[in-house]
Amino acid sequence: MDKKVNYYKVELHSINREEDYHEIKGKLIDIINSNSDENSGLHIIELNDEDGLHVIADIFDYDKEYLFMRLSGQKPTGSYIQRDYKNNIPKAVFDGKSEEERGIESYTYAFLKYETGILEIVNQKGAPNYKKINDLFTKYSDNYYLKFRPIPNSNGIDLIYGKKESSISRIEIEVPVPNADALERIFGWKQKEILDILDFQEDSLKAVLELSGIDRKKITDDSEKTDKLIDVVKGTITNGVRKAKLRGKINGKKMQDYSFFDENFTYPVSINTYKISDGRKVYLTAQELIIQYKSNLEMAYIENEDLLKMISDRNGE
Numbered sequence: 001m002d003k004k005v006n007y008y009k010v011e012l013h014s015i016n017r018e019e020d021y022h023e024i025k026g027k028l029i030d031i032i033n034s035n036s037d038e039n040s041g042l043h044i045i046e047l048n049d050e051d052g053l054h055v056i057a058d059i060f061d062y063d064k065e066y067l068f069m070r071l072s073g074q075k076p077t078g079s080y081i082q083r084d085y086k087n088n089i090p091k092a093v094f095d096g097k098s099e100e101e102r103g104i105e106s107y108t109y110a111f112l113k114y115e116t117g118i119l120e121i122v123n124q125k126g127a128p129n130y131k132k133i134n135d136l137f138t139k140y141s142d143n144y145y146l147k148f149r150p151i152p153n154s155n156g157i158d159l160i161y162g163k164k165e166s167s168i169s170r171i172e173i174e175v176p177v178p179n180a181d182a183l184e185r186i187f188g189w190k191q192k193e194i195l196d197i198l199d200f201q202e203d204s205l206k207a208v209l210e211l212s213g214i215d216r217k218k219i220t221d222d223s224e225k226t227d228k229l230i231d232v233v234k235g236t237i238t239n240g241v242r243k244a245k246l247r248g249k250i251n252g253k254k255m256q257d258y259s260f261f262d263e264n265f266t267y268p269v270s271i272n273t274y275k276i277s278d279g280r281k282v283y284l285t286a287q288e289l290i291i292q293y294k295s296n297l298e299m300a301y302i303e304n305e306d307l308l309k310m311i312s313d314r315n316g317e
Contacts, residue, residue: 005267005300007151008119008130009312010112014143021117021314024146029063031140047071047128047135054103055128057136060290067112068294071128072105080104108132111297116305116314119148120297122269150264151312157230159307160258163250166226168219170212171233174243177205206242220248234260253303265311267304269296 012019012027036043036059043059054074061068077093084091094102106127111120121130134146153159160166177183180194186207198205213219220226226248237244237260244260256268271292274283284292301308309315 001271001273003122003269003271003296005269005297006121006123006130007265007267007304007308007312008121008148009151009314010117010119011147011149012117013145013147019144022114024112024117025067025114027141027144028067028136031136032059032062035140045136045140047132047139049073053099054105055132055135056105057132060294066114067110068297069110069133070107070290070293071110071132072107073126073128074099074103074105075126077102077104109293109297111294111301113301116309116312118151118301118308118312118314120301122271122293122297151308153259153263153265153311157234157246157258157260160246160248160250161227161230162223164223166223166248166250167221168226168229168246168248169216169255170210170247171219171229172211172243172245172247173209173233173237173241175207175209175241177207265304265308267300269300271296 010021010024012021012024032043032045036045038044041060043062045057045059047055047057049055053076054072056072058070058072059067060070077099080093081090082093083089093104106124108124108127108129109122110130110133112118112133113120119130119133123129130148134148137145180189180191180198183189183194183198184191211219220229230246233244233246245257245263246260247255247257249255254268257266271289272284273289273292274281276282
């Protein structure tokens with residue numbers, strides 16, 4: 001399962017000023033030790049929403065070099081059913097139990113490196129987002145709160161340009177569709193047909209051009225060709241282009257997206273959700289998934305540490 005890690009620079013604030021982010025560790029340790037329920041090494045804190053549904057912080061590691069946690073948000077059980085696949089008979093989830101007693105949750109994993117105050121987040125749609133981490137402070141600390149600054153991928157394309165062993169597998173450019181004439185030239189559609197169907201209000205439509213190799217082949221496979229292609233794309237970008245990015249890699253690292261514009265820094269990870277046993281797909285247990293997320297977030301931080309320190313101006317000093 002492919003996931004995207006998002007990065008934030010975390011700031012610690014008091015009522016009147018910004019504090020040293022190195023103090024986050026000590027304050028989090030105090031909050032967790034004083035307010036969590038501990039179960040076999042897992043520290044659990046409630047961060048419930050006003051709508052009555054549960055939001056829970058499951059904290060796996062917090063008192064050494066980093067915070068590793070899971071933010072889980074309860075989903076209304078009426079949105080789901082359970083089914084016995086031996087007879088395909090459905091029934092309600094937790095039949096007879098109220099939402100206050102039991103629930104189904106979606107989750108987000110977070111990894112905060114204390115030395116740099118850099119936060120990694122792997123989101124799941126509908127799950128609590130990174131801002132919920134601040135509730136540890138707003139609910140359990142009177143004087144402090146956190147701010148999260150997305151780490152920009154400023155001039156991201158420069159991270160691959162001029163580098164050794166670079167290659168490109170895909171280029172994608174997004175532009176607004178200006179009018180029916182343009183679509184008629186590109187697709188051969190008749191103007192009246194287009195006007196009857198599509199809404200041509202300003203900025204209501206877009207066109208995405210993607211150039212990629214067949215059968216996952218690379219477009220370029222050496223540094224010289226990669227740089228030349230980047231120069232060509234840069235030279236053709238006009239003010240009408242909304243997005244332009246390429247997927248490539250350098251120095252044998254994993255393929256990732258590099259933007260021609262200022263966008264926030266991300267990094268791809270692959271979370272294994274199953275293993276093959278005796279030729280059959282066996283889905284990982286909850287504990288095995290925790291290990292998967294932790295190892296991937298640790299790896300993502302290590303691989304990008306120098307770059308993250310540079311663009312966030314956080315050297316850990």
